[in-house]
Amino acid sequence: MDADQIETARQFIEALPHAAALGLSVVQIGDGMAEIVMPYNPCLIGDPDTGVIHGGAVSALMDTCGGAAVVSHPLSGGGTATIGLRIDYMRAATPGQSITAHAVCHHITRSVAFVRATATDDDTDRPVATATGTFTVEQG
Amino acid sequence: MARRPPEPVQVIKQRRDAALNALVSGVPYISFLGIRFDRRGDELTGLLPYDDKLIGNPLLPAIHGGVTAAFLEVTAIITLSWSWLWEDIESGKLKLSDLEAGRLPRLPKTIDFSTDYLRTGLPRDAYARARVTRSGRRYASVHAQAWQDNHDRPFAECSAHFLMPRSDG
Numbered sequence: 001m002d003a004d005q006i007e008t009a010r011q012f013i014e015a016l017p018h019a020a021a022l023g024l025s026v027v028q029i030g031d032g033m034a035e036i037v038m039p040y041n042p043c044l045i046g047d048p049d050t051g052v053i054h055g056g057a058v059s060a061l062m063d064t065c066g067g068a069a070v071v072s073h074p075l076s077g078g079g080t081a082t083i084g085l086r087i088d089y090m091r092a093a094t095p096g097q098s099i100t101a102h103a104v105c106h107h108i109t110r111s112v113a114f115v116r117a118t119a120t121d122d123d124t125d126r127p128v129a130t131a132t133g134t135f136t137v138e139q140g
Numbered sequence: 141m142a143r144r145p146p147e148p149v150q151v152i153k154q155r156r157d158a159a160l161n162a163l164v165s166g167v168p169y170i171s172f173l174g175i176r177f178d179r180r181g182d183e184l185t186g187l188l189p190y191d192d193k194l195i196g197n198p199l200l201p202a203i204h205g206g207v208t209a210a211f212l213e214v215t216a217i218i219t220l221s222w223s224w225l226w227e228d229i230e231s232g233k234l235k236l237s238d239l240e241a242g243r244l245p246r247l248p249k250t251i252d253f254s255t256d257y258l259r260t261g262l263p264r265d266a267y268a269r270a271r272v273t274r275s276g277r278r279y280a281s282v283h284a285q286a287w288q289d290n291h292d293r294p295f296a297e298c299s300a301h302f303l304m305p306r307s308d309g
Contacts, residue, residue: 018204021193045168048242054169055250056213060206064196067205079197082205086254 001030001072013068024064032105034068036061039098051095058099058119058129059087065101066115066133073105073113077138085133093128097121113137155236159229162239163221175214184222186215186268203261208286211268212298213253216282219270220302221247246305248280259295262288278304
């Protein structure tokens with residue numbers, strides 16, 4: 001991807017209505033790899049006692065980041081849709097910290113793209129969640 | 141032998157609805173997505189009314205896959221918590237005044253969550269129901285399915301594992 005394509009992809013992803021509602025911003029995208037940040041937001045709390053973000057918001061972040069990695073792959077035709085997504089939640093994200101997802105499209109066929117993703121907060125050595133996903137590949 | 145008269149129906153309904161409302165309205169993220177729950181006896185149905193901010197791909201347009209996953213996860217965790225708390229709600233062990241004041245018992249935590257996307261989520265209301273396939277002392281397995289216009293044509297389903305709260309506090 002050249003700089004213009006990267007900028008176009010970044011703008012497209014950040015303009016998706018639900019991505020905008022979550023306040024997602026694209027840090028990096030290109031060659032089947034994407035990194036997206038979700039800032040801490042009290043609206044996304046799942047446990048009011050602790051202020052920990054709901055797992056569902058982490059799922060939405062992982063799904064967006066996985067899809068972004070797929071569309072940025074050189075062999076991808078453009079759009080994509082999620083076929084399956086599995087997420088393991090290792091620990092609660094620390095309240096007040098943003099969550100960053102990093103996704104890699106590690107294999108792609110004419111029909112299916114395979115993705116691995118990790119989500120971390122400020123403590124980048126201990127992931128909050130990991131995910132594996134499969135996505136559709138559109139014929140370009 | 142004198143049998144205790146059954147509780148008046150409105151007392152039962154008020155207790156159950158107040159408990160469910162306390163469980164759902166205490167979570168900001170559930171309000172953020174606009175999810176509500178419909179109750180028939182102990183059976184719950186999650187409702188996700190359509191909203192523009194739930195859209196992922198504006199070109200189709202389609203509901204964001206992350207929203208679909210979150211809707212299934214919320215339905216699964218509320219249904220699991222509801223069935224776990226049911227006896228304490230019915231027996232009065234769980235005080236309504238505590239629930240209404242936001243003093244909720246500890247709720248199950250998601251361990252893992254796997255979503256199958258069966259069809260495109262259309263820009264309209266969605267519904268979901270969950271079934272607790274096993275609820276043990278430490279772990280629970282839950283399956284949930286979501287549909288839109290036609291119950292026989294689900295657009296997504298999930299299976300998930302949860303860590304149950306320790307009953308010794």
